[in-house]
Structures are given as structure tokens and as C-alpha cells.
Amino acid sequence: MKRQQFSVTLARAARNDVMRRTPWVVALGFIVLLALALLPAAATAEGNSDAAKLCQKGGWTLLQGTDGTTFANQNECVSYAAQGGSLMPKVSPTLTATALSATTHLGTEGFTISVSGTNFAPNQTLYLNFITTSWYLTSGLIASDSGGEFLYSTIDPPFPFVFPCVTGTGVVTQAKISVYSWDSSTGIVTRLASTTIPVSCTQATP
Numbered sequence: 001m002k003r004q005q006f007s008v009t010l011a012r013a014a015r016n017d018v019m020r021r022t023p024w025v026v027a028l029g030f031i032v033l034l035a036l037a038l039l040p041a042a043a044t045a046e047g048n049s050d051a052a053k054l055c056q057k058g059g060w061t062l063l064q065g066t067d068g069t070t071f072a073n074q075n076e077c078v079s080y081a082a083q084g085g086s087l088m089p090k091v092s093p094t095l096t097a098t099a100l101s102a103t104t105h106l107g108t109e110g111f112t113i114s115v116s117g118t119n120f121a122p123n124q125t126l127y128l129n130f131i132t133t134s135w136y137l138t139s140g141l142i143a144s145d146s147g148g149e150f151l152y153s154t155i156d157p158p159f160p161f162v163f164p165c166v167t168g169t170g171v172v173t174q175a176k177i178s179v180y181s182w183d184s185s186t187g188i189v190t191r192l193a194s195t196t197i198p199v200s201c202t203q204a205t206p
Helices: 002-053 074-082
Strands: 063-065 087-089 094-103 109-118 125-131 136-138 150-153 174-182 189-198
Touching: 002 074, 074 087, 094 174, 094 189, 109 125, 109 174
Parallel strands: none
Antiparallel strands: 063 087, 094 109, 109 150, 125 136, 125 174, 174 189
């Protein structure tokens, strides 16, 4: 009988001990889970902080976002990185142009210019200027695609144009093409790239 009572007493003591320990075990488990959940956020915050430091001491002038975002000052760069944006070395826009033989509406020798652009900001509003010996032509507004590229030709509608090879100053031998960005909210225009190409008007006579 005494042995049974002793066994019952031990069982109750063990149960009470478990009950006393249970809240601490639950609390400890919650703390561990919370710490594990916060680790990725802490790592991300540290990573963002390191990225933001790259913008300092003029570093922002050499950087852009991987989505094509560019920065006007250090604060814009720091803010972009702090919000989780990824930075990469700035890539300069490039412009490639070719003059193609064509016939003007008067039936004389002429040429058109085809232009391709790469490394521009995605979906950026742009326009082109074309300058030859006697002509100055501005395209309508165009836009780069989601990859920061565009294609344009002076023969494209709605205002197709063929440059004449012969002008009042002689035969055209080259053309300069420049591309500009236009911010509709501020009206700010910025030249982004330019190139000069040769024009072959072999059959033209002054």
C-alpha cells in the first residue's frame, strides 16, 4: 500500500514539474522561432545598408539600378538601395546609325537614316535630332522598350523623310544624330548620346 502511494506521489510530482516547465519551454520555442524569422530581414537590412554606402563619396555617379533607374544625386541612390533596389555599374547609352540610299519625292538621289539605341532606361521617353549640311530634322517622341532599346528610321510614319544628297551648299557627306531624353513632368531635356556617320552620295552632282 505504501509502495503504491509512493508511486502516485512521484507521478504527481513529475506531472507538476512538467506543468511548471511547459510555459518556459513554449516561451523559449517562441523566441527561437522569432529569431529565425528576423534573420533574413536583418541580413537584408545589412545588405541594403552596404549597397547604400556605395552611393556615398560620389559613387552614385557611377551606379544605376538593375532596372535601369538612374540617379540625379546621392540621396536618390541611397534611397533606392535602402528600399531594396539592386545597384550595378552605370552603362552608357549607345547609338548606332546607318545611312541608306533612297529617292526623294522629287525623284532625286537621297538617303534615309536608321538608328538603333541600347542601354537606355526602360520605357524612357526620347527624341532624335538629325543634322546634315543643310538640314535639321527632329523626330517625334519615341520610347525605349522594357529592355532599354529602340529602333527608328527617318522613313517611319507619321512623318517619313528622305534627305536629299545635294543641297545649296553642295553634296552631303555626313550626318550627326543625337538622342535626348524628355521628362514630361519637369520639361527637362538631356542629351544622352550622339554619333556622326558618313553619307555616300556617289551619283550626286552639284
